[in-house]
Amino acid sequence: MTTAIKHIVFDIGSVLIHYDPHLGFADLIPDQAERDWFFKNICTHEWNLQQDRGRKWEEAENLLIEQFPDHEVHIKGFRQNWHKMVPYAYEDTVTILRQLIADGHDVTMLTNFASDTFREAQERFTFLKEPRGATVSGDVFVMKPEREIYDLHVRNFDLDPTVTLFIDDNRANIDAALEAGWQAIHFTDPANLRSDLAAYKLTV
Incomplete structure (x- = not known):
């Protein structure tokens, strides 16, 4: 993988915070x-x-x-x-998120989340306010893995899809991102995420 990544997009549930x-x-x-x-x-x-x-x-x-x-x-x-x-955050993944931001990378979030519970989550898990912004399905009335939400995120945050890297735990959402022309990592755990990021020359 030699693509120089300019934008990194995180999913939230089961990547940054636990949900059950x-x-x-x-x-x-x-x-x-x-x-x-x-x-x-x-x-x-x-x-x-x-x-x-x-x-x-x-x-x-x-x-x-x-x-x-x-x-x-x-x-x-x-x-x-x-x-x-949503009792806790995945601290190891949060550390990766914060390190990418600290290193100067453009980080945003793309999530299937009800509008009000997303704001509640931001107050409880304040690191969710640290990326440049988020596209929240409950705000825009369209959801992953529908193509429209990926294109909307690109437009709203002025991203180049070819140098945008998406991180999500859901395989269907990953496949949809790839079809939209993005790069993508299927999240399984923080250790594998670090390894996958390194393949894009993103060291955290």
Whole structure:
């Protein structure tokens, strides 16, 4: 790899901060099997993704409460306990992020995230304010791996895709970035990230 990278774009969830919805329901629904059923049938991954696309929480909650009125407390508990679902940052990856910024590299973020919870995350994990900026799916109503969000990020941050390096844990998001003409690293852990960055002559 000889491409001289000028822009580095980080994903957030499962790259910089930990996310596990079960942590928000450990007290609300202590039984594992019952909790699994709840996430499979009521507050599903697909339902939550629509908040990442920009749907407001009140609308999302009302939709489910109408269908499952007996589960109103648990449905509302998803947003109320969201802070428990993101308990910590991956400090080794944060160190890499900060070192890249300190070394003068242009660093931005591209994330599937609800608009309000992203701002909450920024207040809790202040390193999320250190890059030049972020494209947040909940703000722009389009999500990875849809091509539009990659092109939007390029336009908004004046990037050259051919010298832009994207870091994400989701293979589909990586493939979409490559199709958009970006360079990309499939994130698995900080040690491999350091090695992959070194291949682009980015030493951290």
